[in-house]
Amino acid sequence: MTTLATHPFAAAAAAAEVTTADVVLWVVLPYLFLTVFVLGHVWRYRYDKFGWTTRSSQLYERRLLRWASPLFHFGILFVFLGHVLGLGIPKSWTRALGVSDGLYHLMAITIGTVAGVSTVVGLALLIYRRRTVGPVFRATTRMDKLMYLVLAVVIALGMWNTIAGSILNLGGHYDYREGVSVWFRGIFRFDLHPELMADAPLGFQLHGMAAMFLFALWPFTRLVHVFSVPLGYLWRPYVVYRAKARTTPGTRPPRRGWEGVQRPKEHVGPF
Numbered sequence: 001m002t003t004l005a006t007h008p009f010a011a012a013a014a015a016a017e018v019t020t021a022d023v024v025l026w027v028v029l030p031y032l033f034l035t036v037f038v039l040g041h042v043w044r045y046r047y048d049k050f051g052w053t054t055r056s057s058q059l060y061e062r063r064l065l066r067w068a069s070p071l072f073h074f075g076i077l078f079v080f081l082g083h084v085l086g087l088g089i090p091k092s093w094t095r096a097l098g099v100s101d102g103l104y105h106l107m108a109i110t111i112g113t114v115a116g117v118s119t120v121v122g123l124a125l126l127i128y129r130r131r132t133v134g135p136v137f138r139a140t141t142r143m144d145k146l147m148y149l150v151l152a153v154v155i156a157l158g159m160w161n162t163i164a165g166s167i168l169n170l171g172g173h174y175d176y177r178e179g180v181s182v183w184f185r186g187i188f189r190f191d192l193h194p195e196l197m198a199d200a201p202l203g204f205q206l207h208g209m210a211a212m213f214l215f216a217l218w219p220f221t222r223l224v225h226v227f228s229v230p231l232g233y234l235w236r237p238y239v240v241y242r243a244k245a246r247t248t249p250g251t252r253p254p255r256r257g258w259e260g261v262q263r264p265k266e267h268v269g270p271f
Contacts, residue, residue, distance in 0.1 A: 018195045025209070026194035030187050033216040040219025041227070054225040055144075060135035064125055072122025078115035079158070082108065087184045091177045109166055116159045123152060147221040150214045157207040164203065174201050180208065 044052060058065055086108065094104055127148055130136050164170040179196045186192040197205060218224070 018198050022194045022198040026183065026197040027192045029209075030192070030212060033212045034187070036216040037218055040216075041224065044219050044224060052224050052228060053222070055139065055141075055222050057130075057136045057139055060139070061129060061133045064129040064133075068122050068125030068129060070122070071118050072126055075115050075118030075120075075122055078111065079119055079155075082112050082115065086177060087181045090181070090185075105166070109162070112162055113167075116155070116162060119155055120159060123148075123155060127152070143221050147214075147217060147223065150210060150217060154207065154210045154214050157203060157210055161201075161203045161207055165201065174204070176200070176204060180204055 091101070095101070130140055130144075130148070161176075165174055165176075179200050183193055183196040197208065200208075
C-alpha cells in the first residue's frame with residue numbers, strides 16, 4: 001500500500017525541499033493541461049468537424065490583414081522553432097555540434113528579438129483590426145477574445161524574459177537551459193523536477209503557467225487550424241479550367257423560363 005510518505009511526488013518534494021503547491025503547479029497541472037489538450041482535440045474533431053476552421057474574416061477586411069497576418073504567422077513560427085531548440089535540445093548537444101554558449105546566446109537574442117517583435121506587431125494589428133472593423137468585431141466570439149488575451153499575455157511575458165533577463169540582465173543572469181528546459185523535457189520522460197521551476201525567476205514561472213493555460217484552451221478555439229495544414233495541395237492533380245464554348249447565332253441551347261420577344265427592326269428607305 002502506498003502512503004503519502006512513500007508517494008514518489010512526496011518523496012521528491014521532501015528531498016528537494018519543495019512545497020505541495022510547487023508539486024501541484026509544476027507536476028500535476030502540466031499533465032492535467034496536456035490531457036485536456038489531447039482529449040480536447042479528439043473531441044473537437046469527432047463532434048465539431050465543421051467548426052474546425054480559422055473562421056476567416058478576410059472577406060470583411062483585407063488591407064490590415066495583408067500586413068498583420070504574415071507578420072504574426074512568420075514571427076510565431078520562428079518563436080516556436082526557437083522554443084523547440086531552447087527547451088527540447090540539451091546544452092550538451094549544441095556544444096557537441098560546436099556551438100558555444102556565447103554563440104548560442106547571440107543567436108537566441110538576435111533571431112528571438114526579431115521574431116518576437118514581428119509577432120507582437122502582427123498580433124497588435126490583428127487585435128486592432130478585430131476591434132475597429134465592424135463586421136470583423138461582430139464575428140468575434142467570446143472564446144476568440146479569451147484566446148487573444150491569453151496569447152497576448154504569453155507573448156508579452158516571453159518578450160519580457162528575453163529583454164529583461166538576456167539583454168538588460170535585470171535580477172542577475174538566469175540560464176533557463178539548465179532549469180526550465182530540464183523541467184520541460186522531464187514532462188515527456190515522466191521525470192519532472194518541480195524544484196527547478198520553483199527556483200526560476202517569477203517571469204519564467206508566469207510565462208510557463210500562461211503557456212500551459214493556452215494549451216488547455218487551444219482545442220476549443222480557432223487555433224485548431226494549426227493541425228490542418230493543407231499538405232495535400234503539394235501532390236494533388238491540377239484543376240482543369242475550360243473556357244465556355246462560344247455559340248453562333250441560332251445554335252445556342254434553349255434557356256429555362258420565358259424569353260422576351262425580339263421585335264423586327266424598322267426599315268427606313270424608299271423601298
